[in-house]
Amino acid sequence: MTKKNILHIFLISLLILLSLSIVNATETNTQTKNMETHTITTQESPIQQSTDDIQSQQINNPKIKKTIETTSNQLTETSKNNHSTKNLKSKNSYIINNTNYDDYFDEDGFVLDNTLSHSTVTLTGEFKNKTFYIDTVPFNITGKNALLHDSTINIQLPSIKISNITFNNTNKNSAIVIEKENTIIENCNITYNTTNDVKAIYITGNNSTIINNNIHVGGPSDEIDWYSDPDLARTLSIAITSNNNKVLYNNITTYSTISKIPYGAIESITIQGAIHGDKAENNTVEYNNIITTGHDYVYGINLGQNINNNKINYNNITSHGLAFADSIQIFSAASNIQITYNNISSISQNISDGIAISKDNMVGETRNNTILFNRIEVDGNYSTAMDIGNIKDSQINHNKISITGQNINGIIIINGKNNTIHKNNIKLNSLKNEDVGILLKESTDNQITTNMILTNTTHTITLLGSNNNTIVNNTLISKRKAGDISINTTNTINTLDNNNHFKTRILLNNITTYRDMKVNLTCQVLDETNKTVHGGKVVLKINGKTLKDDNGNIIYLRVENGVAQLSNYTIPENWRKSEYTLTAVYGGYQHYLSNTNNSTITLLKENVTLTYTSQTTFKSNETIKLSVNVTHDNKTVNTGHVIFKINKKTLKDPSGNIIYATVENGIATITYTLPPMSSKIYNLTVVYGDSIYERCELNSKITIVN
Structure with a gap:
């Protein structure tokens, strides 16, 4: 046989082998797990959620054409796209339990194939030591009586929703890790009790929403991880290192299970950018109940580096720490921060703050911040309601502050300029006479107006090295002084005016009686804090006519223990009207302002x-x-x-x-x-x-x- 013929035979054999391989490969690719196979065209439907509008302005809904291969009770989908970078459309659903978990995920928690792509996975029953990676194909996860023990859901694709899952972890660092944008976590229950590091929900992706969850985390009170960037606490219920996220309507409880070092820390929520680079801005924390308790340093909400333009509004924040309690800490310089309408309680046996901003004089600019309508209660030996450094052009208005302890102050401003402190109500109960309601250090051009400050100490306001500040129209009362003389302005030049007045109010009851009857005309005089007024006189009028004695002299009633009374006044028998106006006029006294109030005398008809x-x-x-x-x-x-x-x-x-x-x-x-x-x-x-x-x-x- 010639070489040419041998070559021809070889080529023909090779072609036959290749054809057989193609046929076998085609048969292999068309096989399914069971015998019966159907092709179904499905209609697209968006993910169903109670937060439908949250992402509407951020996400586009792609149109992905798919066919679904059904095999018995299982659905296996094929798609031209493995995943979408836009809003996920959920076309079909799968029920996964601990028994069939291995049909969809490998032993490390990665999906086996494209079966789950663009679907909703419903978890049922208990899972132990499982991981669910959403990394190659997108799918939502919801729960139906699902309980995950020491398990984690790791989200590495955008536009995913996790809902109705219960986690009970002791060994996993996180229950949910969010690495991509537009994630929703809703109606989940997360419980941790561990002595290991924990970040129950860890968010590094942008535009995520954490809503209506119950998060209960117990972890170690330990040293901050200073070697990471950002440097995070070891125990965190929610950690955010990204932008435009929302934490809404959650119940969050964080507590320490062990103290690993003296003065370790725990935090319920932290928002932190990197020291060099990434920012954590435009995040919103609203309508949450946040309780943090621990042995050492306790923080309700902590904001670290690169954290401008964040909002903290309408939360109930309670922080109890044996060594230190801080309900809201903004560690670094920050601008355009909004803190409004929060109920804040900070209690410690040692140091406690309600709100602290750039307390340690961090480098950078703290400007245009808004702190309004908060209710702040602080109790501790070395404490402040607000301790703020390097702040400029900011508003601290309409806050109600109550602080108790020793070495305490209501509001401390250090190196502040051009700030407005307006209509705050500050009550200070201290064991140390040097403590004050407002303390300015090295601060200029600030406006302190229309505040009410009550202290049981020597002064209401102290200015240290602070000049060109304006302090006017405030109600200022200390233990021994009132008004301008209650302000400590030693060696400073500032404008003080009209701080001597203390508003009063008169309580005057309506009277119902008969003609020719004796009645007591009584009024109560209180100050703005509902304390009784001592001193001053009251004049009574009926239908505008001043009451006089038998000699025609005006009757003056002295205010004693907050009460002025005209006893045994006889209603004239000839009064023919059914109603008369009783007016009490308080003339003022020392730092108490005058006031007037009216009531009604109603006369009943008698029988003849x-x-x-x-x-x-x-x-x-x-x-x-x-x-x-x-x-x-x-x-x-x-x-x-x-x-x-x-x-x-x-x-x-x-x-x-x-x-x-x-x-x-x-x-x-x-x-x-x-x-x-x-x-x-x-x-x-x-x-x-x-x-x-x-x-x-x-x-x-x-x-x-x-």
Whole structure:
């Protein structure tokens, strides 16, 4: 055989082998796990969620054409796209339990193939030591009575939703890790009790929403991980190192299980950018209940580096730490931070802060921050409600502050400039006389206006090395001083004006009584803090007329223990109106401002008694007299009118006018000429009317004879 023929035979054999390989490969690719295979075209539907509108402005919904191969009770999908970078459309669903987990995930938690792509996975029952990576194909995960023990969901694709899952972890660092944008975590319950590092929800992707979850984390009180960037605490319920995320309507409890070092720390929520590079900005934390308790350093919400433009609003934040408690800490310089309408409680046996911003004078600019309408309660030996450094052009307004302890201050501003501190209510109860409601250090051009500061110490405001500040129209009362003299301005030049007044209010009850009765006219005078006012006088007026004594002198009532009273005042019997206005005018005293208040005296109508006193037998056509006695409590009545009726017809004069009998000295009498009348007995009715007394009617009989 020639070489040429041998070559031909070799080429033909090679072609046959290649054809067989292609046929085998085609058969292999068309095989399914079971015998029966159907092809179904499905209609797309968006992910169903209660947060439908949260991402509507950020996410586009792709149109992905798919076919679904169904095999028995399982669905295996094929798609032209493995995943989308936009909003995930959920076309079909899979139920996964601990038994069939291995049909979809390998032993490390990675999906085996594209089966789950663009689907909703429903987890049921218990899972132990499982990981769910969403990394090559996108799918949502929801739970139906699902309980994950020591398990993690790791999200490495965008636009994923996790909902209705319960986690109970002790050994995993995180229950949910979010590495990509537009994730939603909703209605999950996460519980940790561990002595190892924990970040229950760890967010490095942007635009995620954490909503309506219950997060209960116990972890070690330990040293901050200073070797990482950002440097995070070892125990965290939620850690955010990215931008535009929302934490809404969650219940978050964080506590320490062990102290690994002296003065270790735990934090419920941290928001931190990197020291060099990545930012954590435009995040929102709103409407959460946050409780943090521990042995050492405790933080409710901590903001670290590169954290401008974040919002913390409408939260209930409680922080209890034996060594240190801080409900909101902004560690570095920060601008455009919004902290409003929060209820804050910080309690420690040592140091506690309500809000601390750039407390350690970090490098950078702290500007245009807004701290409004917060309610702050702080208790500790070395404590402040607000401790703020290097702040400029910011507003600290309408906050209500109560602070107790020793070495305490309400608001401390260090190196501040051009800030507004307005209409705050600060109450300080200290064991140390040097403590104050507001302390400015090395600060200029700040406006402190219309605040109310009450302290049991020597001063209300202290200015140290601070000049060109304006302090006006405040209510300032310390233990021994009030107004301008309660401000410590040693060796400084500042503007002080109109800080001497303390608003008052008058409590005056309405009175309901009768005429000719004795009553006590009493008013209570309180200050703005509802404490009783001592000193000053009150004048009373009725319908604008000042009450005077029998000699025509104005009656002045002295305020003692907050009360002014005129005893045994007799309501005049001739008062004809049903209501009178009682006015109390407080004239002011020392630092207390004058005030006025009104109440109403309502006079009730009393009953009278009618007694018929005339004869009862009359002749037809006779001119007669009809009389009644009118009394009240056996006393004669001198007001009102009486009319008479015979057989229900009112008696009238010849001109047709009703005949009225005026009551004088308790008697009402009329003269009347009877018309021609039949001899018989008639009904006589007497009716009394007046604006002071109730209407009264008397029925009697008269006899007419001819």
